[in-house]
Amino acid sequence: MLAEFALAALWLAAALAALQLLAGVLVLSEKALVLGGIVRPLAVVQGLLALAALLGLIGLFATTDLSVALVAENSHSAKPMLYKIAGTWGNHEGSMLLWVAVMGLAGSFVALVERRLPERTMLATLAGQAFVSLGFYAFLLLASNPFARLTQPPPEGNGLNPLLQDPGLAFHPPTLYLGYVGLSIAFSFAIGALVTREVGPAFARAMRPWVLGAWIFLTLGITAGSYWAYYVLGWGGWWFWDPVENASLMPWLAATALLHSCSVLAARDALRAWTVMLGVVAFSMSMIGTFLVRSGILTSVHAFAVDPLRGKFILALLAINIGGALTLFALRAGSVTEGERFSVTSREGALVFNNVMLTGILGIVLIGTLYPLVTEAVGVRVSVGPPYFNPVTALFALPMMLVMMVGPLLRWRRDAPGRVARAQGWVMALPPVVGVVTAAVFIAHGGIGLLPLIGLSLAPALALASLLPLRGRDLTRLPLPVWGMVVAHFGIAVAMAGMASDSAFSTERLIAAHVGEETRVGPWAVRLAGVAPVAGPNWTAMEARLVVRYDGAGATTLTPQSRTYWAPPQTTGVSALLTRWNGQLYTVMGEEVEGDRWQLRLWWKPFVPLIWLGGALVALGGALALLGRVSADLKRISVRTRMADRRQRQGR
Amino acid sequence: MLKPKHQRMVLLAAALTALLAAVLIAAWALRHQASYFYVPSEIKAHPPEADRSVRLGGMVRRGSVHNEADGVTVDFIVSDGRADVPVRFAGIRPALFVEGSGVVAEGHMVQGRFEADNLLAKHDEKYVPREMAGMTAEQARQTVAQTK
Structure with a gap:
């Protein structure tokens, strides 16, 4: 029933x-x-x-x-x-x-x-x-x-x-969906505002908490999904530029842009049409993502159904919703005036730059994701991976990071670089000096690729610069949204440090080991102490017992498994990870090979957990900002009701 | 500061320029960085440049899998029924990597041999790499016929 x-x-x-x-x-x-x-x-x-x-x-x-x-x-x-x-x-x-x-x-x-x-x-x-x-x-x-x-x-x-x-299934899809679908609110707000032509600061202030809420969940969902893929797939990678990952990244990029243009609209009544447009684009990206993932056009662990009717159905929905919204936008954009003016060197200017760069990255990711589908239609099969996405997105991301270092220090409407330099004094020189020194150290170290090198030197500079807006302010009275911005920007720097460190310093070891044999990976000594069968509720496994020591320190035991499920019948590796403050040891067990040996794949990944810590900080920053906005609104509402009460009591 | 009308034009121009730049850069980069999918007879006929990463798909020839003494390197032959390409891979093989079954290898050609960095085999009945959904030796041949 x-x-x-x-x-x-x-x-x-x-x-x-x-x-x-x-x-x-x-x-x-x-x-x-x-x-x-x-x-x-x-x-x-x-x-x-x-x-x-x-x-x-x-x-x-x-x-x-x-x-x-x-x-x-x-x-x-x-x-x-x-x-x-x-x-x-x-x-x-x-x-x-x-x-x-x-x-x-x-x-x-x-x-x-x-x-x-x-x-x-x-x-x-x-x-x-x-x-x-x-x-x-x-x-x-x-x-x-x-x-x-x-x-x-x-x-x-x-x-x-x-x-x-995996426990990830209980957390990652619901969080991601809260973000994905939460953006439908921004979409509907944009539609509502276009229909009634009410695009202004009040609209932006009303929309902002909803966008923030969706964006926080989206950030958490992507971070959780990345960590899940990292430990479950056993390849030691944390981002594969797989179409389904891109499908979650694209709404995030659009929502990040929307978040920033929303604050321009709320504070300064500028970027009206642009903000509405982003509201439409963000949820459109969610729908495109759903189409890519759920239509069966891609085959991956995320694509469950291969039913052509479903693909056509979602495509039709996509065309109606996005096409309709864009038509409405085209009809109404002319009557949405541009609002207040600002000069290039101003907070607005920096935020416009951020928006344009995020849109550029969005375009790059969208094109790279759709390209294989387009070529397949003409019979050429290609796959697009890191060699395309990494350098090309960096081309847009790097200028954006540089502007992100000064943007929050600029004043609204009109500012001059000289004024910022005078106000901040010698501290202003700190991020560039730190960046250059780090770069010099790593160049001397040698053997690091260009992109990781840029990431490694930019991360500490960005981390320092993200703290500058706190300088000279009374920290106890600083509004929560400012804390949120600082924490989120700092989180970006932290995540970038983790990504760069992973690609610059990871070491890998692949061996077939006898029981009792010891091998080294980075600073670790890893000994295969034994292999034994174990059983779970719906699987059996061979489990390796690895005794691992960091640089002569005390021993810890790790137990990676090669697991066989019986419903559906399938074998899968289960990695075992050990996290220290300075990185992660990642161990995977393979199959038994001749001579009573077991395949082992080991990685030492210095500072790799910073990637997900950074993602969590970005989400925390969003949560602080949301808390600040909502509590300010609640205060305003309670003051208003109190005033209305008093007026009523006085008989006015 | 600009007049409101001009400001709007400038913003529009900036956005369009960035988008256009993104499209052009993407088009240029895709031409150089997209990794093409080959079947053995194609890769024999038109081998890609040595440093270019590509995907090779076909059937693992029965009886061709040979384990090296180091216990982690495996040599095998990928075939599409017309041509054979020797492949070498060092790593932990996917559970469903078996002789006579489909495989997609990522890597590059080095002196007539395909050095694979990664093997994509069927995860299970439902989840397979896009290029080899339902691929059998017969279909691999058809693929060659279609891509000609």
């Missing part, structure tokens, strides 16, 4: 979305103003119904109801409970249901708490949200029904891909 109830909830949610769209349009066209009051409640209930459908599916997976086709195909009764639940979104239909549930809930949340926008803009926003949701409801109900029943339930399910049987 649960499956039928959940499916009914989903249909009902779709119907309410249609009603929400209709009511919004009728009110906006002033045909039925009386409907104005029902749009918000509709949005709230619609989101709750979508959530109910998702909870229903989670229930079916948790109890392994094999009469549901999706559960039978993707689950197994012997799986640990964590993977039964997380496995709900480890397949095409379930992940799309997660998508619409997040989208519905985001709409509910906006409808419940957003009170700053003019009511007409708000209605247009909710109508826009309903329009986009409706398309995805249709996709789910007509082309990807997660609740279809089997007439003949099988005795046991097929199980879940072992690569996905």
Whole structure:
């Protein structure tokens, strides 16, 4: 019964979305103003119904109801409970249901708490949200029904891909989706503002927390996904420029640009049309990502279904949503005036530069991701990887980082480099000096590629420069959003140091070792102490016992495994990692080869955890900024209600 | 400071310039950096430059897998039914790397031998590298026919 109830909830949610769209349009066209009051409640209930459908599916997976086709195909009764639940979104239909549930809930949340926008803009926003949701409801109900029943339930399910049987599955997809789909709010805000032509600082201030929220989750989701791929794939790499990774990076780049242009619009009433455009682009990138990942056009661990109908369906949705939004933009952009002026050397100027460079990177990544699909259509098969993406994105990222060092020190509207230099004094010289000295040291060290060298010297300079906005300010009274900016920029420097250090200093060792044999990788001595069989709930494994010592220090034991799952039958390596303050030892076990030897692949990766620490800092910076903005808004609202109360009491 | 109208033009021009630059740079870089997919008969007929990274796909010829004495290097032959290319790979092989099955190797040609940095074999029934989805010896031949 649960499956039928959940499916009914989903249909009902779709119907309410249609009603929400209709009511919004009728009110906006002033045909039925009386409907104005029902749009918000509709949005709230619609989101709750979508959530109910998702909870229903989670229930079916948790109890392994094999009469549901999706559960039978993707689950197994012997799986640990964590993977039964997380496995709900480890397949095409379930992940799309997660998508619409997040989208519905985001709409509910906006409808419940957003009170700053003019009511007409708000209605247009909710109508826009309903329009986009409706398309995805249709996709789910007509082309990807997660609740279809089997007439003949099988005795046991097929199980879940072992690569996905990892705690990462419980965290990475939901976080990423909160970010991905959270951007639909920015999209709908942009639509709402275009429909009512209300693009100004108030609009930017209302939109900013929503963009920030989505951006924080997107940052966390990408960081978590990168770490997951790093330890689960056993190749020692943390970013592969795989199309599915690019699909998450592109919305992040657009959202980062949007975040910065939002603050220009909020503080200075400039970049109106540009901000609206980015709002459209950011969620469009989410949808393009979904198309790439979910249509079956790419085959990867993320692409679950190869059903041409689904690909065409998503493509049609994409064309309608993006095409519609861009048409609306083209029609209305002319009447959205540019707003306040500013000179090139100003905070706005630096932020425009940041935006333009981020857009450039976005273009580079988009072209590189789509290129193989285009050439395949004409019969040439290519793959585009790090040799293209690394240098070409760096071409745009490096100037951006340099401007990022001074941008936060500039004043709004108009500034002069001389003024900044006088205000900061000798401290201004510190980042460039540190950068040059670091570069000199590493050039003398030798053997480091150009890009890692630039990264290694830029990172400390950037870290120092990111702290400069704190100088001469009373730290106890500094607004939270400023702290957020400092922490996030510092996080970028930290992540960059980790990336550069990984590619400059990683050492690798590949051997076939006898039990008892010792080998070295970097400063580590690694001894294969033994190999023994072990068993888990739905797998058996050969487990190597590695006794490892750092530079003569005490011994620790690591246990990488070669694991064989029996549902589905598949062998996969499970790496074992040891983290020190100065890096990570990464060990992978291979197969047994002749002469009673076992293959081992070992890496010493100095400072590599800084990559994910940096990502977490960037997200933390976003959280601080969000906290600051929201608490300021709440304070303003409470002051306003108090004033209104007093006025009422005094009978005015 | 510029007039509002001019400021708008300048911003628009800056954005368009950056986008155009991105497109041009991308086009130039893709021409030089994209890694092309070859099947054995193609790579024999038109070998890529030595330093260029490419992908080679085909079937692992039965009986051709030979383990070197160091225990981590493997030599085998990738075939598309028309031509054979010897491949050498040092590393931990994917679990589903077996004789008679499809494989895609990433690497470059060194004096008639393909030095693979990485092997992409089927993960399982559902998840396969894009180039070899459902590839059998017959389909590998068809691939050659199509790409001619």
